[in-house]
Amino acid sequence: MTKLKSNMILDKNYQIAKVDDRIYGSFIEHLGRAVYGGIYEPDHPEADEQGFRKDVIELVKELNVPIVRYPGGNMVSAYNWEDGVGPKHERPRRLELAWRTIETNEVGTNEFVDWAKKVGSEVMMAVNLGTRGIDAARNLIEYTNHPSGTYWSDLRRSHGYEQPHNIKTWCLGNEMDGPWQIGHKTAYEYGRIAQETGKAMKQVDPTIELVACGSSNTGMPTFPEYEATTLDIAYDQVDFISLHQYYGNRSNDPANYLAKSMDMDHFINTVIATCDYIKAKHRSKKSIYLSFDEWNVWYHSNDADKKIEPWSIAPPQLEDHYNFEDALLVGSMLITFLQHADRVKMAAMAQLVNVIAPIMTENKGRAWKQTIFYPYMHASIYGRGISLKPILNTPKYDSQDFTDVPYVDSAAVYNEENQELTIFLVNKHLESAMPIEIDLRSFDNYQLVEHIELVHDDLKAVNTADHQAVAPQLNKDTKLDNGHLTAQLAKTSWNVIRLKNNN
Numbered sequence: 177m178t179k180l181k182s183n184m185i186l187d188k189n190y191q192i193a194k195v196d197d198r199i200y201g202s203f204i205e206h207l208g209r210a211v212y213g214g215i216y217e218p219d220h221p222e223a224d225e226q227g228f229r230k231d232v233i234e235l236v237k238e239l240n241v242p243i244v245r246y247p248g249g250n251m252v253s254a255y256n257w258e259d260g261v262g263p264k265h266e267r268p269r270r271l272e273l274a275w276r277t278i279e280t281n282e283v284g285t286n287e288f289v290d291w292a293k294k295v296g297s298e299v300m301m302a303v304n305l306g307t308r309g310i311d312a313a314r315n316l317i318e319y320t321n322h323p324s325g326t327y328w329s330d331l332r333r334s335h336g337y338e339q340p341h342n343i344k345t346w347c348l349g350n351e352m353d354g355p356w357q358i359g360h361k362t363a364y365e366y367g368r369i370a371q372e373t374g375k376a377m378k379q380v381d382p383t384i385e386l387v388a389c390g391s392s393n394t395g396m397p398t399f400p401e402y403e404a405t406t407l408d409i410a411y412d413q414v415d416f417i418s419l420h421q422y423y424g425n426r427s428n429d430p431a432n433y434l435a436k437s438m439d440m441d442h443f444i445n446t447v448i449a450t451c452d453y454i455k456a457k458h459r460s461k462k463s464i465y466l467s468f469d470e471w472n473v474w475y476h477s478n479d480a481d482k483k484i485e486p487w488s489i490a491p492p493q494l495e496d497h498y499n500f501e502d503a504l505l506v507g508s509m510l511i512t513f514l515q516h517a518d519r520v521k522m523a524a525m526a527q528l529v530n531v532i533a534p535i536m537t538e539n540k541g542r543a544w545k546q547t548i549f550y551p552y553m554h555a556s557i558y559g560r561g562i563s564l565k566p567i568l569n570t571p572k573y574d575s576q577d578f579t580d581v582p583y584v585d586s587a588a589v590y591n592e593e594n595q596e597l598t599i600f601l602v603n604k605h606l607e608s609a610m611p612i613e614i615d616l617r618s619f620d621n622y623q624l625v626e627h628i629e630l631v632h633d634d635l636k637a638v639n640t641a642d643h644q645a646v647a648p649q650l651n652k653d654t655k656l657d658n659g660h661l662t663a664q665l666a667k668t669s670w671n672v673i674r675l676k677n678n679n
């Protein structure tokens with residue numbers, strides 16, 4: 177029988193890279209109740225002067241989200257951005273084809289930029305490369321980023337926004353490899369439109385960064401050829417390639433489910449290899465970075481969504497109620513990003529409010545935190561600095577789809593400025609606590625601040641508006657003695673061990 181004990185060495189000289197804060201980004205799509213009934217509900221008692229819910233703003237601020245992708249998602253591929261600007265009473269109602277709802281356009285680009293400022297985030301804007309293309313995209317960036325003196329920039333000013341929004345990060349379409357996408361394209365067709373749209377957008381504002389679509393998930397038949405062809409064509413215009421992936425525990429096999437971050441790791445490694453192959457082919461000095469701009473657990477709501485009648489306004493679509501095991505997998509996915517801090521420079525938990533989201537709301541009622549809120553919040557708050565490479569020795573197991581699954585996943589972030597070290601750990605063992613010893617050799621004078629843990633006896637426990645069954649607590653038994661930390665990682669637990677140099 178495998179001895180259940182792990183040990184780790186952490187040294188401030190074993191560095192992966194500085195963490196780009198944008199890996200803690202998220203996503204708001206015009207889908208379900210993400211916008212209407214989520215961030216925006218003018219007749220809610222907590223609504224501010226623009227109709228945004230202040231209770232939701234406060235919860236988003238707790239997550240410290242640096243960047244929010246908008247307005248889609250599948251929705252963007254048939255979206256006319258012009259519908260969402262100017263006087264609200266003149267904005268058209270449209271059939272929203274991706275999710276088969278009615279879009280009222282009460283919220284559009286300017287309102288969303290305002291909301292993003294209120295929560296302290298940047299905007300990552302997507303352009304429609306499904307039904308539209310170069311012309312709509314270059315007009316939109318002229319509207320948002322050009323100061324004044326032209327048709328589109330002066331139109332923005334006439335809408336009450338004297339200063340440009342200066343949106344720096346742009347997605348060239350969404351999931352264009354997917355047959356479900358309006359305006360779905362082959363890799364060649366997409367590569368060409370991405371290249372030409374990117375070129376025109378950078379003519380308008382050369383300071384922007386562009387994200388090209390990669391594959392919608394690892395199961396796509398065109399993965400990773402789609403990335404290779406797209407980059408081969410648009411290498412010089414784009415800065416990032418996007419990755420999307422959602423997981424679910426459909427076969428109710430927790431050991432296998434908790435191992436799924438290994439698939440994410442494999443996905444990331446394959447996309448890095450593909451980018452670097454094209455880099456070599458082009459004899460280029462430039463590296464393409466990864467934007468994992470849709471990731472999460474998504475499966476709980478699949479059956480309920482099939483019953484939703486089409487053509488209503490803001491129906492409860494994709495409202496997954498997350499349980500404790502989902503929070504553990506989310507923790508492991510965040511650890512995976514930190515392990516790839518040298519190449520994954522942006523990411524977006526999909527999504528942020530109501531739609532496969534850490535934050536839920538009731539229409540006219542309360543707002544509350546799902547289980548997955550907590551690992552996301554901990555990583556976003558404490559995971560800023562330099563990602564270190566832990567030398568970890570941990571027993572392994574085999575599951576249905578994976579071999580050599582480490583029982584413990586870990587990442588560590590050293591914040592030189594604040595003189596803080598944070599160690600993130602997931603113990604995936606379903607029955608036993610895992611003792612761990614950590615050799616903190618180069619962190620002299622560091623003291624233990626706290627060991628936060630997320631634990632629950634029931635992997636299926638969920639949070640509701642009435643009861644936070646899954647919430648962080650402190651593990652008071654962890655000890656630091658002469659550079660050696662000893663802790664018990666509770667069975668199936670998310671752990672955040674925080675240290676600080678107080679000298």
Ligand code: AHR
Binds near residue numbers: 248
């Ligand atoms: O996030 C929900 C949907 O998942 C997005 O609209 C789409 O891009 C992806 O398939």
